[in-house]
Amino acid sequence: IDTKWLQSLSRRDFAAGLAEVIKCGFIRDPEILFLLEGQNLDSVISNESLTRNLISRAVTVKADVVNQDFKESDLREILNYGHTFGHAIESSSRYSLRHGEAVSIGMIYVAELAALSGLIPDDVVSMHRAILLAMELPISLPNEFTVENWPALLTSMRSDKKARGVVIRFVVVSAPGSVARLEDPEESILKSAYEKVLP
Template sequence: MSEKADAPTDIRVTGDADYTITVGRGLQGRVADALGDRVAKVLIVHTPTVGRLADELRQSLQQRFGQVLLAEVPDAEAAKRVEVAAFCWQIMGQADFTRTDAVVGLGGGAVTDLAGFVAATWLRGVRLVQVPTTVLGMVDAAVGGKTGINTAEGKNLVGAFYAPHAVLCDLDLLETLPKNEILAGFAEVVKAGFIAEPEILDIVEADPDRATDPATPEFRRAVELAIAVKARVVSEDFREGGLREILNYGHTLGHAIEHAERYQWRHGVAVAIGMMYAAELGRMAGSLSDEAVERHRRVLTLLGLPLSYPAGRWPGLLATMQRDKKARAGMLRFIVLDDIAKPRVLAGVDDSVLQFAYQEIAS
């Protein structure tokens, strides 16, 4: 039997963009209220995986709004292409969407990235409500106001900072997710633990099975802590002028691995390797202790996530990282730790040091 908490939790993002992230169960009925009264037309962007859920949502919203349309897009990173965004724009154009209409992103992190970009760019911005259906979407992609699509040259190179009107994280939607999908998404949960909230790591180390079971209070606690970390950071630095960079822990190498794998790998799997690399790089920079590096290894292993990548792939990974949007004037920037929950930027590292750190995780 599910161990379900009753009341939903509201987590606020403030500053440049004010909105509420609601975490709980049975939240699908709140989508109409989240959209508000002034909306006349709604586009639900979704994947085939959640097609039935999208149709149910469409039927419920049609009781309140004049026109509700569906845009079915490919699963995973295949959705984040300009051709797919153009498909959504075409639907909106043919239906005469105005600035008082809205987009709902229903699906995993790739779909919420795409839906956010579509909402940000149509008429320079229409209302957006995110309904993430994966762990990754709930703790990362849907909650920070970063939207984007991929290009042949790299991940998320085209996008916009665009805040949602609301985010509804319905934990009931996670209970049918495959276990490997939950574990991959948990890479972003433990990332929040490494950079800011060690209680998340304690929860995983105490009982990884309960920590990753959507029916348990341990799972909900870890997810809410991870969302709260991101909400605090985004509230202080919505457009990534400084502090928000810490959320990229493990992502510089992680994104390069995703590119090398032609986006066939789950984001969290690549980021797990990226965090292990960042830990080794932090140790070589003289800041991170052997014990903290080993804690990375232990936590990621408990989640069944990979820690290494083939040795011969380094030249291609380095070239991709040099095109990363976080680089400055060709200088690579990494988030490393001085200790657990003490992140900082490391820039201008010699290529030989970067390669030596990679050798520590190379298979």
Template sequence: MRTIRVGLGDRGYDILIENGILAAIGADLKQRAIAKRYVVVADSYVAELLGGRLMASLAAAGVAAELITFPRGEASKHLGTVAELASRLAQLGLDRKDALIALGGGVTGDITGFLAAIYMRGIPFVQIPTTLLAQVDSSVGGKTGVDIPEGKNLVGTFYQPRCVYIDSSVLMSLPEAELLNGLAEVIKYGVIYDAGFFRFLAEQRQAIMARDLGVLEEVIARCCEIKGAVVAADEREADLRRILNFGHTLGHAVEAASNYAMAHGLAVGLGMVAACRLAAGKGIFPQDQAEAVCRLIADYGLSTEIPLEFSAGQIKSFLKTDKKTVGGRPFFVLPTEIGKVVITDAVSEELIDTVLSH
């Protein structure tokens, strides 16, 4: 088992990574004594796929637990879902000595974390991410929240989990589209922080796409190490943590323009390509390195061109309500070399238009 510690003092927590750990979670939670009772929150698909295995693990360890569900998909990530789930918790008599378990992908983790942060003004929660995207990114760091019509994740909190359990074996049943959805976030870490990891991703592409669990565990662990280190240094995104938004400025805008029909990771991939082109256009990122990033994204089967049905004007309208926009000016994370980035709002409207019309 690999254990990575997110160093946040008395709010720090472990990320446990192991093939088959799902069966051992009950015993581990019993030992950690985080709560007297748990409510597992999952979408309808994951509840059917993995809910029984988790509930069996909890029951075998003598851990009291209930399972509640909500409809699958980003369309459920809104305040109405949170209100409905909060009512379910109240009906079950959940109190401050109890805790939630998020079993699922990024949507489930975001909803459950937000619910935990606000139910009875805060109860503990645990993350069990079941998609690659959630395992390498959204389950770590304490960002929670939901969407509103004006934009993605505009209502939320910073609220850290008590523990994160990552079972690499669940990726074997992950649909191909969901694997691709997570790979954009994986590539992101190489571009923003670790050139050696970027090279590793290029060299191990076939093994990763073939779902070699040994290689995937290496990938997941390195991503969690980077995310954990960044979060420990800047939990609330005052400075360093903003580098994790590479690809997310335009990516979120494209995702919103699609009315969230486009998967988050695919939108982030498009955003990373756009960020590389912006950086090259500003003359701060060598053209050959920009091409190398775009090539790796394409090699992993991710699109590199924004669909024609989304106009530049439409995408730019969503930039204005993005959390990364300050005083009406969007901030971009732009690479200066593979492994290093800068955060800047010094990007001209003309350059944005040029990249969006690429």
């Protein structure tokens, strides 16, 4: 893996790329999270060996999942962790959010949703917040988002590719490396999770 070109990226774009790496740690390879423990964005940027290892592990996760579910029938959905809400806010922001930034907020949203649904303990939510914040990724929505945006975001999530009809389906992380599905949560819980990521 050639990481030299990464030096041309801004801090913001480097961090946005790390969001997808962190996602792979949560869904499949907790070692990624252990490697990032105690790190910050500067220490990752300056450590080429660490960066190469992180990218290699993330690529391996994606390749393994795609190879096991080439037709995207079930397992491959885990690669969309954080993307259901992430895609909705990315579009709503008119792409002022980088994809990775939207996924970062999306992971926080679904972690909060899973906690509100009784599927995960609060410490898993805290882990999400800590690691994403350490990498200078957003863990709440930009200031332009308010409660008034909620109906449009809900409509957008209902048209997500994982949805079945208007039934929203989420990939949730019950523990690092362990995933589950959350299907058709109550709208009140969906909105409560949204309120937890408002600025």
